[in-house]
Amino acid sequence: MRAIFPSDSQSDAAVSLTGVSAGYEQNIVFEDLSLEIAAGMFAGIVGPTASGKTTLLKIILGLHPANSGKVLLHGGAPVNRVKPGTIGYVPQLGSVDWDFPVTVEEVIMMGLYTNGRIWPWLSRPERIRVRTLAYRLGIDNCLQHHISEISGGQRQRAFLARALINNPKLLVLDEPTSGVDIKTQHEVLHLLSDLNGEGITIILTTHDLNAVASHLPWVICFNRGVVAQGRPHDIFTNEVMTKTYGGDIVIVKYQGHFLIANSTPLNFIDENR
Amino acid sequence: MELFLEPLEYEFFRHALLAAFMVGASGGLIGVYVVLRGMSYVGHGLSHAAIGGAVVGITLGLDFYIGACVMGLLAALIINKITRNNKIKLDAAIGIVTTAMFALGVAIVSKVRNFKQNFEAALFGNILGITQQDLIIIGFVAGVTLVTLFFSYRTLLFATFDREAAQVFGIKTASVQLLFSLLLTFSVIASLNVIGVTMVAATLIAPAMTARMLTDSFSKMMIYSTIIGAVTGVIGMYLSYIFNVASGTTIVLFSAVVFGISMLIKPMRSRYG
Numbered sequence: 001m002r003a004i005f006p007s008d009s010q011s012d013a014a015v016s017l018t019g020v021s022a023g024y025e026q027n028i029v030f031e032d033l034s035l036e037i038a039a040g041m042f043a044g045i046v047g048p049t050a051s052g053k054t055t056l057l058k059i060i061l062g063l064h065p066a067n068s069g070k071v072l073l074h075g076g077a078p079v080n081r082v083k084p085g086t087i088g089y090v091p092q093l094g095s096v097d098w099d100f101p102v103t104v105e106e107v108i109m110m111g112l113y114t115n116g117r118i119w120p121w122l123s124r125p126e127r128i129r130v131r132t133l134a135y136r137l138g139i140d141n142c143l144q145h146h147i148s149e150i151s152g153g154q155r156q157r158a159f160l161a162r163a164l165i166n167n168p169k170l171l172v173l174d175e176p177t178s179g180v181d182i183k184t185q186h187e188v189l190h191l192l193s194d195l196n197g198e199g200i201t202i203i204l205t206t207h208d209l210n211a212v213a214s215h216l217p218w219v220i221c222f223n224r225g226v227v228a229q230g231r232p233h234d235i236f237t238n239e240v241m242t243k244t245y246g247g248d249i250v251i252v253k254y255q256g257h258f259l260i261a262n263s264t265p266l267n268f269i270d271e272n273r
Numbered sequence: 274m275e276l277f278l279e280p281l282e283y284e285f286f287r288h289a290l291l292a293a294f295m296v297g298a299s300g301g302l303i304g305v306y307v308v309l310r311g312m313s314y315v316g317h318g319l320s321h322a323a324i325g326g327a328v329v330g331i332t333l334g335l336d337f338y339i340g341a342c343v344m345g346l347l348a349a350l351i352i353n354k355i356t357r358n359n360k361i362k363l364d365a366a367i368g369i370v371t372t373a374m375f376a377l378g379v380a381i382v383s384k385v386r387n388f389k390q391n392f393e394a395a396l397f398g399n400i401l402g403i404t405q406q407d408l409i410i411i412g413f414v415a416g417v418t419l420v421t422l423f424f425s426y427r428t429l430l431f432a433t434f435d436r437e438a439a440q441v442f443g444i445k446t447a448s449v450q451l452l453f454s455l456l457l458t459f460s461v462i463a464s465l466n467v468i469g470v471t472m473v474a475a476t477l478i479a480p481a482m483t484a485r486m487l488t489d490s491f492s493k494m495m496i497y498s499t500i501i502g503a504v505t506g507v508i509g510m511y512l513s514y515i516f517n518v519a520s521g522t523t524i525v526l527f528s529a530v531v532f533g534i535s536m537l538i539k540p541m542r543s544r545y546g
Contacts, residue, residue, distance in 0.1 A: 061441050084443025091438055100309060100434055102491045110431040113442055120426035120492065146489035162438075172441075 013072070014039040014170050014201035015060055020069030022055050029055045030224045032069070037203060037220075039074065039169070042196040043229075044212045045205045047222035048245050053205045056222065057174055060203065061089060074169050074201075085114040088163030088200075090173040093155055093180075098148040104158045105130060105143040111165035133161050137191070153184035160191070171195065173204040177211050189215040209236070209260040236260065280514045288403040289467070289513075292411050293506035293524060296464045299415035300473075301480035301502020302422055303460050305495050306453060308481040309433050314364055315352070317474035318371030319461045322348035324395055324470045325378030332381050337395070338410060341462045344374050349454040357447065397469040397519040407466050414463035418456055422495075429453065430491055469521035479528035480505060486535035505531055 015037040023029045029052040037043050047053050058064035059071055062082070073082050088111075108130050109122060117123060122130065134140040137157040142150050147158065156176060163171055176192070177185045189211060196202050206212055212219055213232045221227040221235060221244040228240045241249035241260070252259040280286040307316060323345035330340015352366045422429065431439040432449045440446050457477075464473045484497035509524030516523065 061437075063437055063440055087441055089438050089441040091435060095437075096435070100491075101485060101489050101494045102430075102434060103489065106430070106491050107434075110427070110434065110439075111442065113427045113431055113439075113444060117427075118424045120423065149489075166442075 012039050013037065014041065014074055015203065016070075016072040017059070017066075018070040018072075020059060020071060021067040022052075022059055022064065023067060028067075033225055035220070035226055037201065039201050040196070040199060041218055042193065042202045042216055043204075043218040043220055044216040045203065045220045045222050046207070046209060046212055046244070047227075049207075051223040051244075052225075053222055054174065057172060057203075057205055061087065061172055085111075085166035086169055088166065088168035088171040090156070090159045090163045090171070090176060092174045092178065093152070093159070094175075094178065096147070096155075096159075100147070102147055103144050104134070104139060104147060104150065104154075107147060107158050108134065108143075108161045108165060111162040114166055129165065130161075133165060137161050137164075151184070152180040153187055156180060156184065156188050157191070160188075164195070168200065170201045170203070173202070175206055176204055177206050177208045185211055186215075213260060214257060276515070277511065280511065285401055285403065286510075286514060288405070288408055289401075289520065290507060290510050292403045292408055292467045293510040293520065294503050295411050295415040295506075296467045297476065297480070297506025297509075297524070298499050298503035299418045299460055300464060300468075300476040300506075301484075301498040301500070302495060303418055303457055304477035304479075304481035304502065305484070305491075305498050306422075306429060306433055307457065307477045308485065310453075312363060312457075313474070313478050314367050315457065316461055316477040318352075318367035319345055319348055319458055320465060320470040320473040321375035322371040323458075323462045323465060325374040325376070327395065327465075328378035328381050332385055338462065341465065342459075345458040345462050346455065348374055349458040350451075353451055353454050357450075395465050395469060396471055397521050399466070399469075399519060402466050411463045411467070414459045418460055421452070421456055425449070425452070426495075434491075467520060468524060469519065472521040472525045475525040475528060476502065476506070479525070479532050483528070483532045483535040486532070486539040501528075501531065 013036045015035070017033055017035045020033045021028065021031040022033075033056075045053050045056065055064060059066055060073075062071075074086060109126070112122070112126055112129075117126070131140060131143070134143055137160060139150070139154050139157045139161065142154055147155065150158065160173075163173075171192075173192070176188055180188065185208070192202055192204070193215060204216075213236055217231060218229065219232050219235060220229040221240055223244050223246075227244045228235045236251055238249065238251060241251065249260060281290075304316075307313060323341040326344020326347075327337045327341040329344065331337060333340070348370050351370050352363070355361050355370075356363050356366045428439075428444055428449055431442065432444055432446045436446050439449075460477075461473055464476060468476050480498045480502035481494070483501050484494045487497055488494050505528045506524055509527040510520055512518070512523040512527060513520040
């Protein structure tokens with residue numbers, strides 16, 4: 001299966017997968033997958049549950065080995081030899097242990113492990129770095145709060161700060177829009193868009209097609225392989241959605257915006273008919 | 274005042290007090306990770322494996338600590354190995370491996386009935402059982418634990434809080450887990466003659482849980498837990514002398530009382546803190 005996003009050369013690719021097969025023992029999730037995501041891209045991977053989005057993300061992050069094929073990151077480095085700090089990662093908030101005794105500052109500080117400093121406490125430059133980033137992300141007033149005491153948006157920003165503290169070239173987020181309200185979703189996606197504007201390549205997975213349609217410039221529809229990829233305007237069609245999700249998806253285009261519903265309501269009346 | 278000074282005239286008590294202080298402090302320190310990694314049962318299991326090993330060692334004419342170390346380390350390595358791919362849960366692995374090793378010790382005791390070694394001290398802790406050799410071993414293990422945990426603070430915190438993200442940031446989490454298992458095994462074995470097999474788990478868990486009730490910060494939890502472990506060790510040892518009860522029993526009971534008090538303080542801290 002080939003789905004190549006055109007880039008000038010291989011070194012321009014933030015992520016390059018060639019003939020990658022992956023799975024868990026006998027269960028093959030995808031085979032012979034080739035995919036390139038150009039440096040500077042802000043891409044969202046969408047697809048149904050068990051479509052292999054998380055496995056793809058784990059392959060890119062080097063958390064799961066590919067059965068075969070080649071996975072190269074920025075500058076053509078094999079995924080397991082990338083310099084620590086090159087990739088920033090924000091996990092799904094649902095996977096975080098919110099009872100764990102850490103403050104927001106301690107969460108951000110974790111990202112500074114790559115500094116090579118062995119003392120447990122923050123150095124003065126590190127403290128300034130943490131505070132500056134926290135201020136920029138709007139969480140400087142809750143640095144000493146326990147992670148469970150802050151709002152969903154602040155939580156997302158705290159983990160984003162940890163991912164950004166080393167100035168990564170590539171930022172990977174697993175479901176950053178899940179479990180937060182619409183306003184927070186907007187804030188997070190706008191923030192990511194700003195970061196992308198500064199040159200950071202961003203890849204995220206999400207189930208929220210509407211958020212993707214309105215905020216992301218590039219979408220990869222994934223179901224055990226790349227079904228389609230391109231600008232939301234071009235690929236959010238009934239055909240692609242049906243191929244990706246295998247069900248009845250309704251796409252409404254209104255004044256340049258998309259509204260995607262997961263099925264046709266029983267009493268649906270098409271007023272355009 | 275005399276009540277506190279009088280027992281200090283005895284060398285055995287001074288030894289016991291020093292041992293309880295070091296065991297309490299190092300147990301409190303490493304206990305933070307034990308609790309937060311969801312390994313509360315592991316101390317209990319490793320102590321049982323160690324006592325099984327001690328019995329095997331003594332049967333072969335070896336020192337108590339040699340047999341205990343070999344079997345304890347073997348148990349830790351096997352548990353580490355079989356739980357690495359997450360197919361076998363940690364509690365199940367501890368249940369099978371350490372119980373089998375303890376059973377081996379019991380089988381040997383029942384077969385070789387003319388045992389000269391008294392295992393009562395190792396089972397319940399004994400104030401009179403602290404030898405110069407015990408003190409040296411406890412001091413060495415406590416020192417190594419303190420230094421290792423101090424210098425690997427950032428790595429351990431990250432790997433404990435968010436293993437996947439830690440891996441992405443370049444931390445070799447499998448090596449961290451192995452290092453931690455080895456430290457824990459040595460700490461448990463060093464505590465055996467002071468606390469006793471049956472109660473060593475409580476000295477790892479109670480100070481850490483008490484500290485957790487008092488703070489939401491990881492660094493403060495480590496400091497509080499170390500102090501609480503050391504103080505409860507010392508006071509428990511005095512209580513052991515005063516009431517003429519096995520030292521492990523009084524230390525554990527006093528730790529439980531302190532934990533109970535901390536549970537009363539937590540709601541007040543939430544309300545007024």
